[in-house]
Amino acid sequence: MTTHWILGPGAIGRLLAHSLSPIATTTLLGRRSLPARQMLTTPEGEQRVVPLNSLTIAQLASNPPEPPAFVHITTKAMVAESALAGITDCISPATPLVLWQNGFLAQPRITQAWPGPVLCATTTEGAYLTGDDGVVHAGHGHTFVGDLHNQHGALAEELAQTLTQAGLAATKVCDIRQRLWQKLAVNAAINPLVALNGVRNGELLDQAYAGRVEAVVKEVAAIMLAEGIAPPNDGNGEGAWLALVWQVVENTANNKASMLQDVEAKRPTERGAILGPLIESAQRHGLACEVLQAQDNELAEVEASF
Numbered sequence: 105m106t107t108h109w110i111l112g113p114g115a116i117g118r119l120l121a122h123s124l125s126p127i128a129t130t131t132l133l134g135r136r137s138l139p140a141r142q143m144l145t146t147p148e149g150e151q152r153v154v155p156l157n158s159l160t161i162a163q164l165a166s167n168p169p170e171p172p173a174f175v176h177i178t179t180k181a182m183v184a185e186s187a188l189a190g191i192t193d194c195i196s197p198a199t200p201l202v203l204w205q206n207g208f209l210a211q212p213r214i215t216q217a218w219p220g221p222v223l224c225a226t227t228t229e230g231a232y233l234t235g236d237d238g239v240v241h242a243g244h245g246h247t248f249v250g251d252l253h254n255q256h257g258a259l260a261e262e263l264a265q266t267l268t269q270a271g272l273a274a275t276k277v278c279d280i281r282q283r284l285w286q287k288l289a290v291n292a293a294i295n296p297l298v299a300l301n302g303v304r305n306g307e308l309l310d311q312a313y314a315g316r317v318e319a320v321v322k323e324v325a326a327i328m329l330a331e332g333i334a335p336p337n338d339g340n341g342e343g344a345w346l347a348l349v350w351q352v353v354e355n356t357a358n359n360k361a362s363m364l365q366d367v368e369a370k371r372p373t374e375r376g377a378i379l380g381p382l383i384e385s386a387q388r389h390g391l392a393c394e395v396l397q398a399q400d401n402e403l404a405e406v407e408a409s410f
């Protein structure tokens with residue numbers, strides 16, 4: 105059996121551990137210890153309580169388990185690099201990493217800094233935690249896996265097959281950079297607005313917000329063009345981006361977006377990984393980004409008040 109370490113026991117980390125553990129040796133790594141018995145609620149409503157192997161970073165250092173074939177980093181984007189730094193003494197620098205973060209911050213930095221292969225994954229699997237011992241797999245999705253420089257196709261294929269076998273449908277792709285930026289574009293149009301206004305995604309359709317969504321998408325579409333990111337669904341420019349954003353808003357109308365959940369829990373948001381790369385790109389290409397910058401400033405103020 106291959107060995108997978110999962111660094112960051114949040115919802116996606118625990119979903120991965122539950123899914124992989126019947127077919128691979130898995131270890132969940134985090135700062136705090138977790139109850140050994142963990143419950144998974146499947147999308148079909150079935151509840152399964154199973155023992156999952158978990159270790160704190162301190163325990164890992166004193167008693168490292170078998171070297172991993174893959175280390176999945178499933179932390180929030182802002183702490184991915186520091187989390188990796190916490191375990192680098194325990195793994196070979198040739199170990200393949202799999203980055204599951206939102207946005208486009210951790211991926212280029214870790215790809216540049218890590219000597220071994222770095223795969224990136226973007227997923228639409230829906231999952232949320234119900235406490236220290238429970239995760240709900242809210243809905244089936246799809247995961248795309250690839251690396252930013254298309255140098256590790258065979259490894260990406262191996263991982264995609266393993267994930268699929270584990271019940272998480274996955275495909276190896278050669279355009280993971282495009283896919284990460286496309287997801288970032290949608291997140292940028294939805295997350296800051298709902299987080300700053302305390303509303304569910306569907307409320308963005310109201311007149312009070314629709315114009316603001318359009319103003320964000322206008323800036324984002326120009327940045328995507330400059331970055332060479334194709335508009336979604338073979339569409340054209342701003343209109344195609346806006347259509348995708350409205351489609352996601354409708355499909356997730358009842359969702360409390362991840363950034364709103366962070367603000368409500370008084371946690372740092374992923375603004376640095378979502379708005380940060382867009383603002384940086386706009387500045388590099390001499391493009392307007394007043395709306396994105398204003399949202400970033402407002403979110404920074406909100407975070408400072410925590």
Ligand code: KPL
Nearest residue numbers: 294295356359361362363
């Ligand atoms: O991915 C999301 C998130 O919450 O981060 C969206 C697409 C906004 C759905 O809620």
